[in-house]
Amino acid sequence: MTAPLSTIDAPLSDADPFSYDILEDPLPFQAELRAAGPVVYLRKYDVYAMGRYDEVHAALTDWQTFQSAAGVGLSNFRYEKPWRPPSLLLEADPPHHDAPRAVLTKILGPREIRGLADAWAADAEELVEDLLAKGTEFDAVTDLAAAFPLRVFPDAVGIPKDGREHLLPYGDHVFNAFGPPNELVAKGAPRVAELSASIATKCARDVLTPDGFGAQIWAAADRGDITEAQAPLIIRSLLTAGVDTTVNGLAAVLYAFATNPDQWARLREDPALSRTAFDEAVRFESPVQTFFRTTARDIEIGGTVIPEGRKILMFLGSANRDPRRWENPDAFDLSRDPSGHVGFGFGIHQCVGQHVARLEAATILNALSKRIASIEISGPTRRHHNNTLRAWESLPVRVKLG
Amino acid sequence: MFTGKNNVADASQVKLVVTAKTKAADGVVALTLDHPEGRRLPDWTPGSHIDIVLPSGINRQYSLCGDRWDAHSYRIAVLHEAQGRGGSAYIHEQLTEGTTVALGGPRNNFPLAPSEKYLFIAGGIGITPMLPMIQQADLLGAEWKLLYLGRSRNTMAFLDELAAYGDRVVVMAKDESGPCRLQELIGDPQADTKVYVCGPQRLLTAVERHCADWPVGLLRVEHFAAKAHGAPARATAFEVELARAGLSVTVRPDQSILDAVQNAGVSVLTSCREGTCGTCEVTVLDGDPDHRDSILGDADRAAGHCMFPCVSRSCSDRLVLDL
Numbered sequence: 110m111t112a113p114l115s116t117i118d119a120p121l122s123d124a125d126p127f128s129y130d131i132l133e134d135p136l137p138f139q140a141e142l143r144a145a146g147p148v149v150y151l152r153k154y155d156v157y158a159m160g161r162y163d164e165v166h167a168a169l170t171d172w173q174t175f176q177s178a179a180g181v182g183l184s185n186f187r188y189e190k191p192w193r194p195p196s197l198l199l200e201a202d203p204p205h206h207d208a209p210r211a212v213l214t215k216i217l218g219p220r221e222i223r224g225l226a227d228a229w230a231a232d233a234e235e236l237v238e239d240l241l242a243k244g245t246e247f248d249a250v251t252d253l254a255a256a257f258p259l260r261v262f263p264d265a266v267g268i269p270k271d272g273r274e275h276l277l278p279y280g281d282h283v284f285n286a287f288g289p290p291n292e293l294v295a296k297g298a299p300r301v302a303e304l305s306a307s308i309a310t311k312c313a314r315d316v317l318t319p320d321g322f323g324a325q326i327w328a329a330a331d332r333g334d335i336t337e338a339q340a341p342l343i344i345r346s347l348l349t350a351g352v353d354t355t356v357n358g359l360a361a362v363l364y365a366f367a368t369n370p371d372q373w374a375r376l377r378e379d380p381a382l383s384r385t386a387f388d389e390a391v392r393f394e395s396p397v398q399t400f401f402r403t404t405a406r407d408i409e410i411g412g413t414v415i416p417e418g419r420k421i422l423m424f425l426g427s428a429n430r431d432p433r434r435w436e437n438p439d440a441f442d443l444s445r446d447p448s449g450h451v452g453f454g455f456g457i458h459q460c461v462g463q464h465v466a467r468l469e470a471a472t473i474l475n476a477l478s479k480r481i482a483s484i485e486i487s488g489p490t491r492r493h494h495n496n497t498l499r500a501w502e503s504l505p506v507r508v509k510l511g
Numbered sequence: 512m513f514t515g516k517n518n519v520a521d522a523s524q525v526k527l528v529v530t531a532k533t534k535a536a537d538g539v540v541a542l543t544l545d546h547p548e549g550r551r552l553p554d555w556t557p558g559s560h561i562d563i564v565l566p567s568g569i570n571r572q573y574s575l576c577g578d579r580w581d582a583h584s585y586r587i588a589v590l591h592e593a594q595g596r597g598g599s600a601y602i603h604e605q606l607t608e609g610t611t612v613a614l615g616g617p618r619n620n621f622p623l624a625p626s627e628k629y630l631f632i633a634g635g636i637g638i639t640p641m642l643p644m645i646q647q648a649d650l651l652g653a654e655w656k657l658l659y660l661g662r663s664r665n666t667m668a669f670l671d672e673l674a675a676y677g678d679r680v681v682v683m684a685k686d687e688s689g690p691c692r693l694q695e696l697i698g699d700p701q702a703d704t705k706v707y708v709c710g711p712q713r714l715l716t717a718v719e720r721h722c723a724d725w726p727v728g729l730l731r732v733e734h735f736a737a738k739a740h741g742a743p744a745r746a747t748a749f750e751v752e753l754a755r756a757g758l759s760v761t762v763r764p765d766q767s768i769l770d771a772v773q774n775a776g777v778s779v780l781t782s783c784r785e786g787t788c789g790t791c792e793v794t795v796l797d798g799d800p801d802h803r804d805s806i807l808g809d810a811d812r813a814a815g816h817c818m819f820p821c822v823s824r825s826c827s828d829r830l831v832l833d834l
């Protein structure tokens with residue numbers, strides 16, 4: 110499959126974006142990628158890569174040319190068997206993508222989820238009160254960013270209490286598996302069967318509560334809007350894409366505030382900025398860093414012809430820091446309008462749960478800003494490496510009440 | 512073409528240019544609509560319709576009947592309705608290639624749900640949503656049949672395109688075969704078959720009566736021509752009061768509410784800017800919004816409690832928003 114190098118007219122790079130060093134800090138590599146050109150060829154993986162905003166945004170939008178059904182990871186489903194039944198949303202193209210997407214768009218729409226807001230606000234305040242009762246130093250990842258979504262989201266889907274501890278490791282492995290088969294994937298492999306089986310049991314009709322997102326997905330199957338066979342896979346998508354991503358989105362916004370105290374002060378003055386703050390953090394940190402597409406035809410981009418059937422790695426995180434698009438892109442700035450960032454993707458595959466994520470984030474930020482005057486990093490921070498996600502293992506913080 | 516530019520049309524500003532106007536049958540014209548600068552148009556799925564605001568200010572809805580894999584063109588077909596309110600007469604008699612119209616949507620109240628088999632029934636101009644649907648059913652590998660009913664073949668559009676599908680398309684022209692026996696053609700409900708119907712009200716009524724006892728979800732009907740639409744979108748400026756900011760802004764006909772609000776220094780988070788993602792939803796405190804998004808269902812549109820200012824506008828002189 111590897112093309113002879115003489116036929117590749119894109120700038121070449123020998124970097125491994127999934128290596129330890131680049132996962133630890135991807136920003137220098139992303140700057141090199143953007144500088145090298147609109148399209149770069151990554152020799153190590155025999156794939157093309159895009160790091161500039163315009164091309165990434167346009168490729169995300171152009172589903173006709175940049176397909177998802179051959180997988181949105183490195184593995185090309187045209188030649189390789191997927192390690193699990195492909196997602197009906199993420200790893201599908203029109204027309205198969207249409208019905209599952211339409212059903213989930215409706216269930217997770219901003220008006221549909223508004224009913225959760227009051228209960229979630231009470232949950233967030235309780236979580237914050239309990240945390241502050243124990244002291245003013247805690248870990249913003251485990252005690253807040255992971256704790257809150259795990260407290261509210263599984264209930265919103267309506268899954269049983271048993272086995273919820275499998276959600277984060279399952280999601281972590283799925284997002285690793287979009288990358289190459291490196292040590293991060295190997296680390297998760299021994300538990301894959303157990304975790305997949307556990308997640309599958311949570312998608313069955315009879316284990317779900319009658320009022321959650323899961324039950325609504327089954328109700329759509331009863332109306333014939335999707336098939337009975339599709340319903341559990343759509344619920345699996347919620348459980349896969351709805352936990353790790355929000356955990357890391359919340360961790361991103363908490364880290365951004367802890368390292369930008371002036372912005373926290375602004376949020377305290379104007380709590381309505383919480384929505385902007387979360388999207389700015391998603392731009393700034395891009396919890397989902399990368400996704401692949403596959404070319405449906407020969408396509409010329411910036412003078413480089415990418416042949417049909419090739420994998421292209423799109424760096425959402427790099428696009429979100431592209432100085433061609435963003436003024437002072439490395440600043441976390443609540444006065445910026447982050448609209449148009451590609452942290453949730455764009456086009457027909459744009460994150461269908463984005464309104465749920467925003468509601469979770471606004472809720473926890475509101476609860477925190479009522480009680481906390483300032484927040485600062487109080488110890489060594491530690492990244493969690495994942496082939497797709499930009500994540501934190503630990504963020505020790507100290508807060509001042511007020 | 513892939514320019515690498517952020518080249519999706521922004522629906523709040525979208526004017527479409529009529530690039531082709533062709534006769535599709537007696538009394539039916541097909542229009543091809545493109546962005547004036549050749550940009551991508553908002554995505555759509557089979558069963559979708561768009562709002563067209565004609566230069567006279569008249570707002571009409573038409574099903575998209577082109578190819579969604581062509582992101583740069585929409586196709587619609589318009590029946591000249593002698594008893595109509597003037598929209599189709601204008602399109603037939605006055606609209607020329609090169610004319611600019613404004614776009615709302617696309618929205619889909621008639622989506623194609625998965626099924627092993629489909630029976631599509633089109634009456635007259637109701638063929639339009641069926642064209643992308645049968646293409647899609649083919650791609651999905653479903654078994655399907657289309658009954659295309661009309662007065663006579665010369666009034667039935669797209670027979671040439673449908674010929675490629677062979678005997679899966681059954682054309683029933685009244686002047687050849689007499690009135691069709693709908694009850695026999697539809698028969699009893701089958702769990703593996705969804706029935707999609709679009710056409711004149713008397714056809715829809717007849718089918719709905721026949722299928723009244725069917726299990727939910729098997730019959731899917733587009734109430735297409737029968738729906739009375741509210742006041743036409745205005746072509747003049749209106750005022751938007753931002754209740755929390757204590758500001759009032761004027762929205763010119765050539766700008767979106769979003770642009771006007773942002774120009775006034777009030778921040779509204781947006782994403783798609785084409786009325787599909789729902790990010791910019793805002794609560795309407797007073798006034799009558801002119802919904803032009805692809806998100807709200809009929810009930811929500813009628814209620815008017817919220818709107819999407821990236822594309823939606825105002826029917827009333829003044830709107831009050833919770834901003």
